[in-house]
Amino acid sequence: MSPNGQAGYELRHLPIVVDQIKFLAEQAAVRGMQPQLGAALKTVLEKLRKEPSTWGDPDYNLKKPGGCVYHGIVEPVIVTYAVFEREKIVLITKVRWLPDPEDD
Numbered sequence: 001m002s003p004n005g006q007a008g009y010e011l012r013h014l015p016i017v018v019d020q021i022k023f024l025a026e027q028a029a030v031r032g033m034q035p036q037l038g039a040a041l042k043t044v045l046e047k048l049r050k051e052p053s054t055w056g057d058p059d060y061n062l063k064k065p066g067g068c069v070y071h072g073i074v075e076p077v078i079v080t081y082a083v084f085e086r087e088k089i090v091l092i093t094k095v096r097w098l099p100d101p102e103d104d
Contacts (some may be wrong), residue, residue, distance in 0.1 A: 008049045009083070014093040020095045024077065027097070033076065040074040041095075047072060048090045052083045073098060 021041070028037040047055040056070030059080075066085040071078055080094040 009088050009090045010054055011045065011048055011090050011092065014094075017092050017095055024095065024097065036076055040077045042078065043074045044072065044079050044095075047074075048079075048081060048092070052081065052090045053085065056081065070094075 018050075021026075024037055025034070028034045040081045052070065052072075053068070056072030056079075059069045059071055061068050064083060064084065067082060068085075069080065069082045071080050076098050078096055079092060082091045082093060083089075084091070
């Protein structure tokens with residue numbers, strides 16, 4: 001059970017993730033994308049709390065048994081995270097803009 005009484009995964013993040021989200025928020029303000037960013041981050045957190053292993057795409061397994069790194073997309077962001085199934089913990093490691101295909 002999580003602290004709010006619901007079964008799910010405990011969310012944690014690397015310290016750098018706070019800076020990444022601040023940077024995204026600043027850019028979203030300039031681009032007029034605050035609503036999209038806010039909605040995307042809300043959806044990401046919900047998916048990570050409830051279904052991290054089935055929502056994202058697996059990238060590689062970790063040495064720790066039951067650990068796997070994933071990436072998940074909710075436009076306009078992509079999130080990299082690790083899931084530790086035994087402990088029911090999700091560690092967010094990176095949040096960034098989804099690359100724009102028009103930039104290629």
